[in-house]
Amino acid sequence: MQRVSAKVLERVRQLMADGTVAKVVGWKKGEFFYDCAPSVFETVESLDDLVYDSFCASNLSKYMIKNSVLPEGQTGKVLVLLKPCDTYSFNQLLTEHRIQRDNVYILGVGCEGMVDIEKVKAQGVKGIIGASEKDGILTVETVYGNKDVAVRDVLVNKCETCKGKTHVIYDELISENEDEGPAGDRFEGVRALEAMTSEERFAFWKAELSKCIRCNACRNACPACSCRKCVFDNNASGIASKANTDSFEEKMFHIIRAFHVAGRCTDCGECTRVCPQGIPLHLFNRKYIKDINEFYGDYSAGETAGQRGPLINFTLNDVEPQIVSDREGN
């Protein structure tokens, strides 16, 4: 499922056994084949449950905010497994001084794209009990019989327009010339929205956002949302809320959150991946990324640690607020 899998597991074990690392942040084998969970491993024996396969979509960078703070007396570093796209989030967190870099051992792992089990199920596949992959075809075994699906059709949203196979930060790399991922146009969805009339666009977002249950999965999974205390959790803020209090808040919550991470969002896609109601939240972020690119020149948050983003870097050529009316509100 991931050609580097066996090497990764072996190397992690070595690094822990020889004391280089004291802890590992990785993915733990699940109940089924597709539901591995991010987990912290603290002993060599516990690594028996470590996995790296096509269902390890979750981005582990954000876990390093907490886990790069070493408990008193711990000497070894904390190892984290990062896929190429995850490393952008890690760098961005370094830029924001949220991770203690010296305590982290980044094992960069090659990635051939991740599979979204929800997309498999959306093809009418139920009662899944096993799967095997060969030549780009995933044969899913279910209690209702077998079904073949093309891996290309069930990739996690972010993998449909792969960010590339380059790790922008690592201490050690295990990759095996993974094939370039699909090089689709990541702004295609944004362009489709821009092409709509404002009424159509409003109707689209109204339907999508009306599903929001304010579970905060998007916020909590988002590596750019790393405030120590979110204003929406702070009861003294006056706007702490556990549900959308009215339809205005329902529409604005996600737009405001996207603005808050604009210029810092690395387009890791966790928000959309984790949303239990399937709201395509990444479209907000991509709209802002596209605008930033158009106004300030191509910019990729997290490409290097310590970089100064266009939104916090004044230049005389900066776009004026007038642009909003010049673009007729778009």
Added chain:
Amino acid sequence: MKKIAFSQIDNLLAAIAATQKLYMPVETAGQYNYGEWTPGTTYNPDVLHTVKSAKSVFFPQSEDLIRFKRDGMNLSISPVAPEDEDFVVFGVHACDVKGFAVLDRVFLYDPVDAYYTSRRKHGTIFSVMCKAPEETCFCGAFGIDATEPGADVDSWIADDALVMRANTEKGEKLLESLGSLLTDCDDTAADQAKAETKEILGKLPLADLNTNGFGKDVDLLTLFNRPEWKELASGCLGCGTCTYVCPTCQCYDVRDYNTGKEIQRFRVWDSCMYSDFTMMAHGTNRPDHTQRFRQRFMHKLKYYPDRYEGVFGCVGCGRCLQKCPISMNIVKVMKKLGGEA
């Protein structure tokens, strides 16, 4: 038993909606949640689980309780009356039906929750059997028979018909009101459908899951102090997804919202995963996330059974298995901490 041709099911729903409010799984932007029937709404038998459970009909995510308004030196206080219109909830599966029983024990008895109680009194639950249960289903672990939900009306999808049986007075009244739309039939078709679903249930990967190691007979502190909680919670994001999609989570918070003209005091689902859950003046409510994570599972598997004659606070719908952003869930907890103990 009564039946109607499956092709006529949307007519059946329209007939119910003609006399009272009807809630059923309704699609919005690709996702199904319980919502009000409107003309043109169709029933999709391929959807097993709504995202939010049917709980949301009786115990909505947020509802107003009282409104306060200041007018000069006067303060007016207007309580919001509980809803008292009859309604029907259609399409509920066995897990969600049994979920109501879990909520009932909490809300129907002293102190009685007027809002929930009124909705329960006025609501008629119309279940539909699980035709194609999924690998994430484990209602059997809690003694639930997916083929016998025990709602006001139970129904089974058999060949090209929906076969139904009223179990309560409310259910009988509903079926009577549908009159000539329904025809009489015997049990054969329903029995056949039940047997087919049972066969599938037996093949599901969680068919053998059991509750050993939990419930009222195990030692509370031993379970509470198990070292494994830390590792189980280590990946948890602390979001509220599991609690909000759960048919049995019942905790709520009461808050005030200033509209600028008045204060609306409303209650809203809370989540034990949140840092301010049950926050009090001392400020030391479960300050660590592992403690918050533990609370959720201890409540379902230990505190609730302790309080209610051994009945578990989980119905095995599997929504948390499907929706948790990091795929941590009650089954993993049960397998890790349970067993032969």
